[in-house]
Amino acid sequence: MDGILNRLTAGVTATLLAIAMFGALAQPAAAIRDRDCSDFKNQRQAQKFFKKHKGSKKNDPHRLDADHDGKACEASF
Numbered sequence: 658m659d660g661i662l663n664r665l666t667a668g669v670t671a672t673l674l675a676i677a678m679f680g681a682l683a684q685p686a687a688a689i690r691d692r693d694c695s696d697f698k699n700q701r702q703a704q705k706f707f708k709k710h711k712g713s714k715k716n717d718p719h720r721l722d723a724d725h726d727g728k729a730c731e732a733s734f
Contacts, residue, residue, distance in 0.1 A: 693719075700730050
């Protein structure tokens, strides 16, 4: 009986550890902090971030494209 209980406890512990590790590694989209043009060294860097995070003329979650032409932070540099 003790052997079964030990294996069950070990299995539950391993499962909980795996869940905790996955939770620590997974980063939800909301966890990405809001960026401003002043966070970038130049327009090229801002544009790269903009495109990487699905920025477009109609989608600008970080508000980096003030005139909605698809170019991030063009007036800031």
